[in-house]
Amino acid sequence: MSLQPTIKANHYMVSAGHYLATEAGYKVLEAGGNAFDAGVASGIALGVVQPDLVQVAGVAPIILYHAESNEVVTVSGLGWWPKATRLETYINEHGGKIPVGLARAVVPAAPDAWIKVLQRYGTMTFGEVASHATRYARDGFSIHPLLAENIDTHQDRLRGWPASAEVFMSNGQPLRTGELIVQSDLAKCMQYMIDEEAAAAGQGREAALEAARSAFYKGDIAKTITDYHAANGGLLTMEDMAEYASAFEAPVKRSFTGFGDPIDVYTCGPWCQGPVLLEMMSIIEGTDFKEMGHNTGDYVHFLTEAMKLAFADREAYIGDPRFVDVPIDTMVSAEFGRMRRAEIDMAKACPEMPAAGQIPGMGAGPAATSAAAAPSRMALDTSYTCVVDESGNVFSATPSDGSYGMPIIPGTGMAPSSRGSQNWAVEGHPCAIAPGKRPRLTPAPALALREGKLSLPFGTPGGDVQAQAMLQVFLNMEVWGMEAQDAIEAPRFATYSFPNSFEPHGYEKNILRMEGRMDEDVMEDMSGRGHKVERWPDMIWKAGSVCAIQADHETGIMTGGADARRASRVMGW
Numbered sequence: 001m002s003l004q005p006t007i008k009a010n011h012y013m014v015s016a017g018h019y020l021a022t023e024a025g026y027k028v029l030e031a032g033g034n035a036f037d038a039g040v041a042s043g044i045a046l047g048v049v050q051p052d053l054v055q056v057a058g059v060a061p062i063i064l065y066h067a068e069s070n071e072v073v074t075v076s077g078l079g080w081w082p083k084a085t086r087l088e089t090y091i092n093e094h095g096g097k098i099p100v101g102l103a104r105a106v107v108p109a110a111p112d113a114w115i116k117v118l119q120r121y122g123t124m125t126f127g128e129v130a131s132h133a134t135r136y137a138r139d140g141f142s143i144h145p146l147l148a149e150n151i152d153t154h155q156d157r158l159r160g161w162p163a164s165a166e167v168f169m170s171n172g173q174p175l176r177t178g179e180l181i182v183q184s185d186l187a188k189c190m191q192y193m194i195d196e197e198a199a200a201a202g203q204g205r206e207a208a209l210e211a212a213r214s215a216f217y218k219g220d221i222a223k224t225i226t227d228y229h230a231a232n233g234g235l236l237t238m239e240d241m242a243e244y245a246s247a248f249e250a251p252v253k254r255s256f257t258g259f260g261d262p263i264d265v266y267t268c269g270p271w272c273q274g275p276v277l278l279e280m281m282s283i284i285e286g287t288d289f290k291e292m293g294h295n296t297g298d299y300v301h302f303l304t305e306a307m308k309l310a311f312a313d314r315e316a317y318i319g320d321p322r323f324v325d326v327p328i329d330t331m332v333s334a335e336f337g338r339m340r341r342a343e344i345d346m347a348k349a350c351p352e353m354p355a356a357g358q359i360p361g362m363g364a365g366p367a368a369t370s371a372a373a374a375p376s377r378m379a380l381d382t383s384y385t386c387v388v389d390e391s392g393n394v395f396s397a398t399p400s401d402g403s404y405g406m407p408i409i410p411g412t413g414m415a416p417s418s419r420g421s422q423n424w425a426v427e428g429h430p431c432a433i434a435p436g437k438r439p440r441l442t443p444a445p446a447l448a449l450r451e452g453k454l455s456l457p458f459g460t461p462g463g464d465v466q467a468q469a470m471l472q473v474f475l476n477m478e479v480w481g482m483e484a485q486d487a488i489e490a491p492r493f494a495t496y497s498f499p500n501s502f503e504p505h506g507y508e509k510n511i512l513r514m515e516g517r518m519d520e521d522v523m524e525d526m527s528g529r530g531h532k533v534e535r536w537p538d539m540i541w542k543a544g545s546v547c548a549i550q551a552d553h554e555t556g557i558m559t560g561g562a563d564a565r566r567a568s569r570v571m572g573w
Contacts, residue, residue: 186413
């Protein structure tokens with residue numbers, strides 16, 4: 001029996017990582033907005049109602065399908081390092097580490113990304129879509145258990161940052177489940193953006209939206225953020241803020257025929273780990289999974305080893321393509337997938353991260369030993385939202401950046417993007433720190449299309465578990481015929497046999513974690529093949545929190561799924 005009911009609709013649907021963000025998107029649809037308006041409303045709301053996981057001033061990678069033009073595009077909602085950044089500083093002064101706080105700040109990207117979507121594809125004003133999030137911040141909302149747990153876990157750090165303590169503490173103690181959290185400064189900043197838009201309304205919609213954007217990147221918000229940096233040793237300047245711009249980009253696409261009916265899967269570019277999912281799919285494409293059986297020993301072992309191979313290639317080759325020559329077409333190709341698949345030994349686990357696949361003209365890339373052989377503490381940040389509207393438009397986004405690696409800037413209610421934690425202070429690494437360079441982002445929304453038949457936006461939080469959870473849920477739907485909710489609630493597993501994306505990049509050789517409902521015999525089988533198996537509690541947040549919408553265009557029925565491992569919910573009509 002499902003922990004959450006399967007939701008079906010025939011007009012529109014929203015599935016998001018928090019029920020209030022789902023509500024925000026749904027209300028926009030009810031008011032006549034399209035999927036892009038609703039997706040932006042939901043995404044901004046996640047930065048308010050999950051302030052531990054997502055920041056309004058964080059990142060927002062987005063994939064869109066515009067039905068009228070039959071076009072899939074991505075938005076590179078990821079900031080870059082300030083101009084004053086120097087790799088040598090992190091090597092010589094910080095011992096090759098990226099310290100918590102302002103030292104890992106990149107330019108906030110999310111506000112620009114949201115507004116760009118509204119400018120090109122939306123129908124509503126920034127004020128209309130942001131009004132729900134603004135209300136949640138101003139009036140407050142009840143703290144859910146995961147937020148309370150996260151505040152408690154990081155209370156010492158939060159207590160050391162006065163503006164953070166003001167939001168997350170009461171009388172010096174962490175806010176608890178059920179208590180009200182109010183974010184007055186955040187509400188004021190968002191209202192300032194709304195007011196600036198309204199003041200410019202007479203100049204037309206485009207100019208008004210740009211006024212809202214300028215309020216953040218060139219106005220009082222930017223000045224408050226950069227003044228704080230200047231006073232506290234940070235690097236962000238008004239010039240860095242004013243010059244930032246996310247971009248509309250072509251997605252990375254792979255057409256698959258080996259999972260049933262042909263299907264096209266899209267991710268953002270190699271500035272994030274989205275293509276890792278496509279490589280995983282390429283490695284396993286054409287496998288007779290039905291002969292293996294679902295979540296059997298052969299199935300779990302095969303997928304685990306395939307995921308290790310894809311992560312090895314990620315470590316060797318993927319970084320900001322403006323700075324690194326990424327052989328992405330080769331990495332997601334059927335030929336390369338078959339070559340990597342041939343390296344899987346079905347009798348035994350690879351005891352560490354495998355060697356990277358050899359690609360002509362490319363170096364071998366960094367070895368796993370460039371990371372510490374130490375626990376890879378799971379970072380708890382990120383959320384996800386997706387929307388499908390009555391016209392067939394699709395929105396898929398994975399906003400992120402938590403509040404425990406970066407102080408909330410006094411007067412703003414925002415902790416600017418700490419995504420620099422996903423760079424490396426290592427010469428020659430594809431993700432080495434550099435001015436103007438983007439980190440390799442773990443948040444990675446996806447979209448699958450079967451033209452004229454199916455739209456499937458899906459995604460999850462979970463750091464390096466993201467692609468792993470998304471692969472398993474995709475297979476549950478496409479190979480095993482599960483509806484979204486059942487596919488999401490099925491037990492999962494994850495490998496950690498590669499360097500963690502987050503500083504300090506811990507590396508847990510051959511660790512395989514499996515949720516409690518996995519068959520005990522399968523766990524023993526995995527141990528017998530050489531995996532270091534650790535049992536997770538069942539339905540644990542560390543296994544991801546997938547949301548998805550299966551939109552069947554032939555029947556006109558949408559089926560939504562939302563992960564009970566966190567506070568996710570679906571609404572549709």
